[in-house]
Amino acid sequence: MAQATRSGRPKVVVVGAGFGGLSVMKTLGNKAVDVLLVDRNNYHGFWPLLYQVATGGLDSASIAYPIRGLIRPYKNVDFQLGNVTGVDYAGKKLFIENAAPIDYDYLVFAAGSAQFYFGNDALAAKTFSMKDVDEAEQIRNQVLAAFEKANHENDPQKRKALMTVAIVGGGPTGVELAGAYAELFKHDFRKDFPNLDMNDAKVVMIEAMDKILLPFSDTDPNKKGPNDLQRSVQSTLEKKGVEILLSKPVKAVEDGAVLFNDGDTLPAETVIWAAGVRGALLGDKIDIKLQRGARVPVKTTLQLEDHPDVFVVGDMAYLEGFKWGERTMAYPMVAQVAIQMGKKAAENIMILAGGSSGGGLTDFSYYDKGSMAIVGRGAAIVTASKPVKIKLGQNSITKIPAWIMWLGVHVMFLEGWRNRWVSIFNWTWNSFNKDRGTRVLTGRRDEKTEKMEATL
Numbered sequence: 001m002a003q004a005t006r007s008g009r010p011k012v013v014v015v016g017a018g019f020g021g022l023s024v025m026k027t028l029g030n031k032a033v034d035v036l037l038v039d040r041n042n043y044h045g046f047w048p049l050l051y052q053v054a055t056g057g058l059d060s061a062s063i064a065y066p067i068r069g070l071i072r073p074y075k076n077v078d079f080q081l082g083n084v085t086g087v088d089y090a091g092k093k094l095f096i097e098n099a100a101p102i103d104y105d106y107l108v109f110a111a112g113s114a115q116f117y118f119g120n121d122a123l124a125a126k127t128f129s130m131k132d133v134d135e136a137e138q139i140r141n142q143v144l145a146a147f148e149k150a151n152h153e154n155d156p157q158k159r160k161a162l163m164t165v166a167i168v169g170g171g172p173t174g175v176e177l178a179g180a181y182a183e184l185f186k187h188d189f190r191k192d193f194p195n196l197d198m199n200d201a202k203v204v205m206i207e208a209m210d211k212i213l214l215p216f217s218d219t220d221p222n223k224k225g226p227n228d229l230q231r232s233v234q235s236t237l238e239k240k241g242v243e244i245l246l247s248k249p250v251k252a253v254e255d256g257a258v259l260f261n262d263g264d265t266l267p268a269e270t271v272i273w274a275a276g277v278r279g280a281l282l283g284d285k286i287d288i289k290l291q292r293g294a295r296v297p298v299k300t301t302l303q304l305e306d307h308p309d310v311f312v313v314g315d316m317a318y319l320e321g322f323k324w325g326e327r328t329m330a331y332p333m334v335a336q337v338a339i340q341m342g343k344k345a346a347e348n349i350m351i352l353a354g355g356s357s358g359g360g361l362t363d364f365s366y367y368d369k370g371s372m373a374i375v376g377r378g379a380a381i382v383t384a385s386k387p388v389k390i391k392l393g394q395n396s397i398t399k400i401p402a403w404i405m406w407l408g409v410h411v412m413f414l415e416g417w418r419n420r421w422v423s424i425f426n427w428t429w430n431s432f433n434k435d436r437g438t439r440v441l442t443g444r445r446d447e448k449t450e451k452m453e454a455t456l
Contacts, residue, residue, distance in 0.1 A: 009034050009076075010353045013094055013104040015084050015282070017044045017067050019335045020110035020314030023342025024349075029074035033353055036102065038094070040083045042067055045133055046414050048335065049423075051173060053136035054143075054272075055180035056188070056436040060133040062422045065415035084111070086285050089307050106309050106349045109296065110342060111280035113315035113333055115273055116293070126253035127168065127273040128446065130177075138446040139272060143181070144439060145449050146269050151193055156200075157267065162452075163201040166258050166268035168250050169275035170207030171214065172373040175233060177272060178205040179376030182240040187434035203242045204266060206258065208249040208275070215332070215371060216383060219325030228394040229381050236375045236399070250275075256452075269452055277333055279316045291318040292330065300363035302345045309352070311345040314338030319364065335413075336369055372406050375399075377431060380406040 010033050014021045017039040028035050043064040052058040071077040082096040093101040115129040128139045143165060150162035165181050167174045185201040211217070211226040212234055218227050226234065234244060245266075252259040258266040279295035288304065291297045295318035297305070302317065304310045315333040322331045331337045341364060348361045370384025380402040381393030392402035407427060414420050430436055445453075 010105040011036065011103065012106045012108065012349055012353075013038060013102055014108045014110060015039075015094070016110035016112055016280075016314070016316075017041070017070075017079075018047070018110060018112045018314065018338065020112075020338035020342040021108070022070065023339045024108050024110060024313065024346045025071065025074070025077055027343050027346035028349065029071075029077055031076065031350060033076065033106075033349070035074070035077040036104075037067060037071065037077060037079045038082055038084060038096070038102070039067060039079075040081070041132065042079075042081055043133075044070060044415055046410075046419075047131075048410060049414075050130050050133070050136045051176045051180060053133065053438070054130055054139040055177065055184055056140055056144075056438045057180060057430060058423060058426055059438045060137055062419050062426070063414070064133055065419060070415060084282055084285075087287070087310075089287075089310065092309070104309075106352065107311070108342075108345055108349075109282065109286070109310070109312045109316050110314050110338070111282045111316055112338075113277040113279060114281050116276035116278035117273070118276060120252070123250070123253060123273060126448070127271045128448070129273050130173070134443070137443050138449070139270075140438070141441050141443070141445055142270050142449045142452075144441050145445070145453055147189060147193055147196070148441075149453060151196060159196075160200045160202075161256050161267035162269045163196065164204065164266070164268040165202070165270045165272065166204045166206060166266055167272045167274055168206045168258070169273065170205055170209070170212035170244070170246075171274065172371075173274040174205050174207070175213060175237065176374050177274060178203050178237055178242045179240060179374065179379070182237070182242050183376055183434070184436055184439075186241065188436050188439060192439065202268075204245060204268065205237065205242055206245045206248050206250060206266075208247070210247050212244065212246070213373065213381075216373075216381065229383065229391070232394045232399075233373070233375050233381060236379050240376055277315070279318075283316055293318065293333075295330065301348055301361045302341055302364055303348070303361075311349065313341035313345050317341060321364070322366065331366055334371075337366060340364070340366055372402070372409065374403065374406050377434075378403050382406065 012033050013036045014024050015038050046063040049063045053060050067079050085097050086095040117123045146162045150159045153159040167177050181203045190198045213230050216229050249261045251261045253271050256269050278293050296312045297318045298312045302311045320330050344364045351360050372382040374380040379399040382402040384390040392398040411420050
């Protein structure tokens with residue numbers, strides 16, 4: 001039986017306030033358990049819109065919502081700000097940096113993901129990543145500072161490098177960033193920097209494979225090359241002015257330039273890494289042998305094999321069962337998987353808390369609601385097979401309906417009505433006036449930005 005907490009109820013500790021963690025919290029809200037949500041930030045971030053912060057489309061407050069505001073409707077939920085450093089499974093204790101250990105009866109790891117550099121970790125110090133609000137703001141600061149620097153740079157080669165943004169990775173994040181920066185340069189910076197020749201401004205998207213948007217590839221292994229959606233997105237980006245480099249693995253980033261495996265170089269003072277993700281770094285600290293992508297292996301009930309009182313959900317969890325054509329692979333690291341895993345883990349915790357020794361637990365089953373990605377103003381792609389088969393964005397007729405659907409879905413999942421209305425207003429204003437209003441240098445500069453400002 002679970003050890004009683006001060007309220008006499010089992011205590012569930014949830015690590016991470018992302019999509020998975022919030023799903024656990026909401027499912028257990030006002031149930032016969034006590035829930036403690038632990039996160040190193042005091043806000044829930046809507047990460048699918050991080051690129052909007054990085055490109056000046058939205059301010060950070062529009063995609064973040066205070067955790068304490070989210071837990072207010074649930075009388076059995078509390079929050080603790082803290083950085084988790086480890087766990088004692090036998091003693092049922094979670095270790096927190098500079099704080100007392102937290103006792104638990106049930107533990108859920110939902111700490112999300114981190115950037116993955118394919119064994120070349122030196123790239124982490126040379127490129128910008130985008131995994132939270134602070135990093136998105138630092139990218140925005142870098143791009144703005146680079147153009148301000150370019151505005152009074154006399155050397156034409158240095159000026160072109162300052163006006164070049166290189167995005168490593170041709171997945172959904174890379175595509176969204178590339179389209180947004182192309183529009184920012186064309187419409188906003190052209191007016192903001194009249195002394196600069198904006199023909200020198202470049203957005204370059206770099207992909208190691210032979211096509212972009214691999215998650216949207218055909219499931220039929222006999223079909224080679226890009227499909228109609230991938231070709232449509234590539235064509236749309238190129239019309240916006242984005243330069244796309246395919247089959248160009250990055251070897252290093254040094255001295256303001258991207259170095260490729262084939263010996264080519266690309267001068268660029270802003271290099272954004274959007275090429276890969278792994279399970280959260282917390283996974284390295286919990287004494288579990290990790291699987292592919294540094295993810296934590298779990299049973300079909302989302303429990304650890306040797307610790308049935310510990311669950312892992314979302315990007316951290318490695319569980320095979322996702323059907324991709326004839327292949328079966330681990331469930332993808334996307335929001336819907338995290339949300340559905342969180343709900344299932346919470347349901348199984350309630351079964352255990354009711355006195356079950358493990359019988360009656362149900363297996364995780366994923367309902368795939370489809371995928372979408374935005375390419376820029378008035379263009380997006382959408383695919384879904386349930387409840388009806390949908391494919392939008394493969395031609396000029398369906399790009400706008402896909403874009404409207406993308407806007408609607410993202411507004412619906414934003415936390416807080418204020419954030420929803422602000423985002424709707426900003427997007428509407430930007431659509432009609434082509435004006436990304438959050439072009440401001442704020443907060444702390446990344447050390448790479450400070451070095452650029454001081455030395456070039």
